[in-house]
Amino acid sequence: MAVTTSSPQAQVYARTVFFDRLRKYLFFAMLAFWAALSVAPLYFTLVFSFKPVADVYTPPIWAPIPFTLDNYITILGTFQLFPRWVWNSVFISVIVTAFRVLFCAMAGYAFARIEFPLKSFWFNLLLISMMMPGVVTLIPSFLIIGPGLIRGGLQLGDLRIPTGFGLIDNPWGVILPGMADAFGVFMMTQFYKSFPKELEEAAMMDGSGRWGTFFRIVLPISQTQLITLALLTFQGAWNNFMWPLLVLRSPEQFTLPIGLQWFRGEYYTLYSVILAGSIFNTLPILIIFFVFQQYFVRSIAATGSKEG
């Protein structure tokens, strides 16, 4: 009430308050709009995965009417490849994650704590390799995993050394190159560098060697960081497409993303089934995301600020 009767200053103040509030509402409206947009595709997918195959383009779009479980029955029961794809995806993602977390922690620890010859040389190579676009090594990596760089192997006198792993159409062909990666090593190195040494030094004094210290002290104290890396890795492996597409050839070996894409080509009229399958691909990551949300946020924040 004071405002109506008052001095110019008070009027300016009232105006500022008004604009402040207006701005807040505008920002809020913008965020709400983007939130609705972010949820929409998944929401529609969920709705239509519970509608009959014939209704895949039929309104209403907001609710599953008429409701059916047929699509889920098809992928879980009738179509037997689907559970295999889920299993293949789980198998590959879990193993890639386990190896990568361990190997990145080991290398990161060494780069942060141990003095060894050529250390900075290797670390600089690691930094450069982070900038290298993955597509340039695609063809040679494919040859190494599969038929080999040199057909029939490298002939050294009587010795014939194979130059490829022969792992085409084998889950290990997907797993092997994913077992370590530059970014993970870099992230762990930065973490261990910022971490106080005292605990480890005490353990070393007590006579544990490097390995004992690493497994008993270092790994447990870096738990948070390891979980963060594990989540990033798992999500990447679970959603990976291009590499498994090249390596895996027969439908029994497919991972879920490759399988869903293949399924669309074979049965493009059963789009509701694809939507139900998509839910299976998204749900595990979504659950993991909700449970470990703060780790995801940490990991993303970490990627940004470290580079700066």
Place this chain on the structure above:
Amino acid sequence: MRTRTDRRKWVDALNGYLFISPWLIIFLIFSLISLGYAVYLSFTEYNLLRPPRWWGLEGYRRVLEDELFISKALPNTFKYVLIVVPIQTFLSLVLAFAMDQNLRFQRFFRTIFYLPSVTSSVVISLIFIWIFAPQGIFNQITGLTVNWLDDPRTAFYVIMGMNIFTTSGTLMLIFLAGLQDIPLAVYEAAEIDGANGLQKFFYITVPMLRPVIFFVVTVGVIGCFQVFDQIFVMTNGGPLDSTTTITYLIYKWAFRDTRIQMGQASALAVILTLIILAVTLLQRRVIEGSGSGAER
């Protein structure tokens, strides 16, 4: 004493290499040797059936004379980067700025915004194919009758829009972390000097965030130059090659065409790497150069 430190040095050297060996082996095989071999292959003719045959720069010449590369893949890729990177960077920055205004439900929004990034590229592509089908939900809501993904005028833009949509959430979180590092005192000082919201955004937020912006743009550029999954799933480079990008062309030449040309595909991969390198360096100069007036 001397021998003891010597011994310690040896043990450290041995342990150091043992600790990095799993990463090092994978790095040597799949990065270093692979890179070297890619460069070698780029100077050869190779179709997997016969051993690679050295032909010098012929592969590069053929790439540069290839109609599909010159008139489709190259311009498409640049168009894609030039449209997607600025929009996703600006959009995610604005969203992060809005979230940083201490609004209610911040946690809620943060979670929701990240959802599209959690979904795999294949799944989101399959969903968008369905949403943008002629009878799909998008046409139902808007009342349009466009055949989005079969029309060479629209298909590429749908893919661009989808990728902006999926990456903005992640980038927004990166910006938000950067924003929360800016000391409040700076904003308060500006307020005392009478700066309004827009001025604060352009004269404080943007300059203070320069390193984060550089990071987000770099990641965006590297990623966008290699866009593949969505194109493979949604359009296979079509209609009329309107969505063929360089990475898709590499894949096509090396793995899909009936006449496999791994040498020529490697030459294109090397060219793409050089393009990415050049653009990254250029962009670093632009972002750092434009800040020469400011502090830091």
